[in-house]
Amino acid sequence: MPSTYLNNADIYYEIHGSGPPLLLIAGMSSDSKSWQFILKDLSQHFRLIIFDNRGCGRTTSEGKFSLQDLAGDAISLIDHLGYGKVDVLGHSMGGMIAQELVLAHPDRVNKLVLASSSPKLSDKAKAILDDLYAKWEHGFDTSEWFRLLFRWLFTSEAVNNKKFMDAAIIFALSYPYPQSLKDFKRQVDAISGFNAAGKISNIKSDTLIISGAEDILIPPEESQQLSDISGQTRFSLIEHAAHSVHAEKPKEFVGVVGGFLFNK
Numbered sequence: 001m002p003s004t005y006l007n008n009a010d011i012y013y014e015i016h017g018s019g020p021p022l023l024l025i026a027g028m029s030s031d032s033k034s035w036q037f038i039l040k041d042l043s044q045h046f047r048l049i050i051f052d053n054r055g056c057g058r059t060t061s062e063g064k065f066s067l068q069d070l071a072g073d074a075i076s077l078i079d080h081l082g083y084g085k086v087d088v089l090g091h092s093m094g095g096m097i098a099q100e101l102v103l104a105h106p107d108r109v110n111k112l113v114l115a116s117s118s119p120k121l122s123d124k125a126k127a128i129l130d131d132l133y134a135k136w137e138h139g140f141d142t143s144e145w146f147r148l149l150f151r152w153l154f155t156s157e158a159v160n161n162k163k164f165m166d167a168a169i170i171f172a173l174s175y176p177y178p179q180s181l182k183d184f185k186r187q188v189d190a191i192s193g194f195n196a197a198g199k200i201s202n203i204k205s206d207t208l209i210i211s212g213a214e215d216i217l218i219p220p221e222e223s224q225q226l227s228d229i230s231g232q233t234r235f236s237l238i239e240h241a242a243h244s245v246h247a248e249k250p251k252e253f254v255g256v257v258g259g260f261l262f263n264k
Helices: 067-081 093-104 123-137 142-153 162-174 181-192 220-228 250-262
Strands: 003-006 009-016 021-025 047-051 086-091 109-115 207-212 233-238
Touching (some): 021 093, 093 181, 109 250, 123 142, 123 181, 142 162, 207 220, 220 233
Parallel strands (some): 021 086, 109 207, 207 233
Antiparallel strands (some): 003 009
């Protein structure tokens, strides 16, 4: 799979499917693999552009970065691939990056999908991330660290399902491109400085806001703050899903996204 050197970073990316271009921006501690649950279905209707943000996966870079820098990477990748306007779907931190992208380049975004995201990081969410970093830094058992992380990402039904949790932890431990502690901290620092609450009224793109009804990391009421976007907004609450809404309810997620993007 290809990579390209942009903005002093070696950006790893993949292209899947055919149709209108749709840029997918992954969340914190997630890379292009995080879209595996919806990739097949979405790629039947869209030309998907997926990539690894700085601080994750196979993208490499040095030094600190902000979410504005990550948005700059995304638009540079679009330029590199020769696209003009694209639809953009961002999950969690990826949704925050998407906000920075459309604010900086409003002429490059058609429709916007913000899943499990918000216009700023809450104090509660920041404390959760700081705690996860502290535990990792001080040698917390890796399996138990992932078990703790997954409790913030999935529904209580999922985390209480031993078969599901064991499989998720095995996958995380065996993943060939794991995030380092240093890169986790770089992403924590970047997302901690994000606050677009006073700017999102400048976003003119029609926007779909998706939230899992059981999301405790970025609860639905925080995602609903994105309704201040001045373009037409639609809020979709997916039941029996938490923060990783596209992983727990992929069919419902793809149905809502496709219905929004194809509704002209």
